Amino acid sequence: MDELAITVIGRDRPGIVADVAEALADLGANLTDSTMTRLRGHFAMTLVCTGPDAGDVEAALGPLAVRGRLLATVRAVGPEEVTTPTGEPYVLSVHGADRLGIVAAVTRVVAEAGGNITDLTTRLAGPLYVLVAEVELPPGTAPQTEERLNAAAAGLGVDVVLRRAESDVL
Numbered sequence: 001m002d003e004l005a006i007t008v009i010g011r012d013r014p015g016i017v018a019d020v021a022e023a024l025a026d027l028g029a030n031l032t033d034s035t036m037t038r039l040r041g042h043f044a045m046t047l048v049c050t051g052p053d054a055g056d057v058e059a060a061l062g063p064l065a066v067r068g069r070l071l072a073t074v075r076a077v078g079p080e081e082v083t084t085p086t087g088e089p090y091v092l093s094v095h096g097a098d099r100l101g102i103v104a105a106v107t108r109v110v111a112e113a114g115g116n117i118t119d120l121t122t123r124l125a126g127p128l129y130v131l132v133a134e135v136e137l138p139p140g141t142a143p144q145t146e147e148r149l150n151a152a153a154a155g156l157g158v159d160v161v162l163r164r165a166e167s168d169v170l
Contacts (some may be wrong), residue, residue, distance in 0.1 A: 002050065002051070002052065002053050002054065002076055003032075003048060003049075003050050003076070003077050003078065003079055004029075004036070004048065004049055004050070004052075004054055004057060004074055004075065004076055004077065005046070005047075005048055005070065005074075005075045005076075005077045006020075006024075006045075006047050006048075006057065006061075006063060006073065006075075007043065007044075007046050007047065007048070007052065007069070007071045007072065007073045008017075008020055008043070008044075008045045008061070008064075008070055008073050009043065009044050009045075009071050010042065010070035010071060011041065011042060011043065011045055011069070012038050012041055012042060012043040013043070013069075015063075016043050016045070016070065017036060017045065019040075019047065019064055020047075020061065020064065020072075023061055023064070023116065023159040024049055024052075024057065024059040024060070026060065027052040027056055027057060027060055028051045028052060029049040029050070029051040029052050029057065030049055030050045030051055031046060031047055031048075031049045032048050032049060032050060033048040034045070034046065034047035034048070035151050038169055052072045053076075054075065054076050057074045058072070058074045058140065060088060061074070066078075078092070086136070086138070087114075087115060087116060087135075087136030087137050087138050087139070088136065088137055088138075088139055088142065088164070089134065089135075089136055089138070089164070089165035090134075090135050090137055090142060090162055090163065090165055091133070091134055091135075091162075091163050091164075091165050092106065092131070092133040092134075092135050092149070092160070092161070092162050092165055093129070093130075093131070093132050093133075093160065093161045093162075093163075094106055094131040094132075094153065094158050094159070094160050094161075095128065095129070095130055095131075095158060095159050095166065096128070096129060096153075096156065096157055096158025096159055097127055097128070097129065097157060097158070097159065098124055098127060098129040099129070099156060099158075100132070102131060102156055103120075103122060103131060103154065105132075105155070105156060105162065106149060106152055106153070107120075107133075108152075109145060109148045109149050110133075110135050110137070110145065110149075112145070113137060113138065113141050113145040113147075113148070114137070114138045114141065115136060115137040115138065115141070115145065116135065116136045116137065117133050117134070117135050117136050118134045118136060118141045119121070119133065120132070120133040120134075121133070123164065127133075129158070134165060142164075145162065146162045149162055165169065
């Protein structure tokens with residue numbers, strides 16, 4: 001059974017998620033992971049599914065790309081390697097005036113601490129720039145990482161908060 005990574009981007013309009021999900025369901029694809037968002041009037045979705053082969057999915061999504069409405073890419077990927085998280089879960093928040101280099105600076109601090117970013121969202125709301133990231137930090141490194149994040153934030157003129165994440169209950 002193939003495992004596929006699919007991306008769909010284009011101008012936002014009602015019904016894109018339904019169109020893509022129906023096309024995949026008609027092929028017998030099982031959606032295992034997905035994320036979707038609007039970015040300044042553009043739609044962006046990434047998903048992983050199992051079932052059909054990549055060529056069949058490309059053909060099924062082809063009609064959605066008519067007249068350049070959407071761009072869909074399909075790529076076969078290997079099965080997920082089952083791993084247990086090696087870090088402790090944290091939420092990193094950054095707020096402040098928009099300026100070049102915010103994402104680069106704070107993500108570099110996390111990387112240098114040996115941390116892994118598992119989810120990241122940014123949003124520009126008028127003059128306010130907001131970054132929220134879920135990160136895993138190696139055990140015992142949060143205090144030093146927070147100090148380095150505060151130093152980076154001070155250099156950028158933004159505020160940063162690193163807090164322990166609540167456990168998700170599914």
